[in-house]
Amino acid sequence: MARPEVTGRKPTHPTAADDADAYSVREFCARHRISLQMFYKLKPLGLMPVTFNVGTRVLISKGAAAAWRRARENAAQGAN
Numbered sequence: 001m002a003r004p005e006v007t008g009r010k011p012t013h014p015t016a017a018d019d020a021d022a023y024s025v026r027e028f029c030a031r032h033r034i035s036l037q038m039f040y041k042l043k044p045l046g047l048m049p050v051t052f053n054v055g056t057r058v059l060i061s062k063g064a065a066a067a068w069r070r071a072r073e074n075a076a077q078g079a080n
Contacts, residue, residue: 020062021061021062022052022059022060022061022062023059023060023062023065024057024058024059024060025039025051025058025059025060028049028060028065031065032065032069048068049064049065049067049068050064050067051064
C-alpha cells in the first residue's frame with residue numbers, strides 16, 4: 001500500500017466556502033494560505049480585497065477575491 005506524501009502542509013478539502021458567493025475573512029485566509037494577522041496587517045495598506053458587512057459579519061465576495069489575486073499577480077510581474 002502506498003504511503004501518503006508528507007509535505008508539511010495541511011490537506012485541503014472542499015468546503016462549503018467553495019460553493020459560496022462570498023468568503024468570511026477566515027475562509028479567505030485559509031483558501032489563500034495567509035494568516036489572519038497578515039490579512040489585518042495589510043488591510044489598512046489597501047493590499048487586501050474589498051470587504052462588505054452583513055450584520056456583524058465581514059465578507060469578501062468571490063469577485064473581490066479574484067480581483068485581489070489579479071492585482072497581486074500584476075504587482076509581482078511589474079516588480080520583475
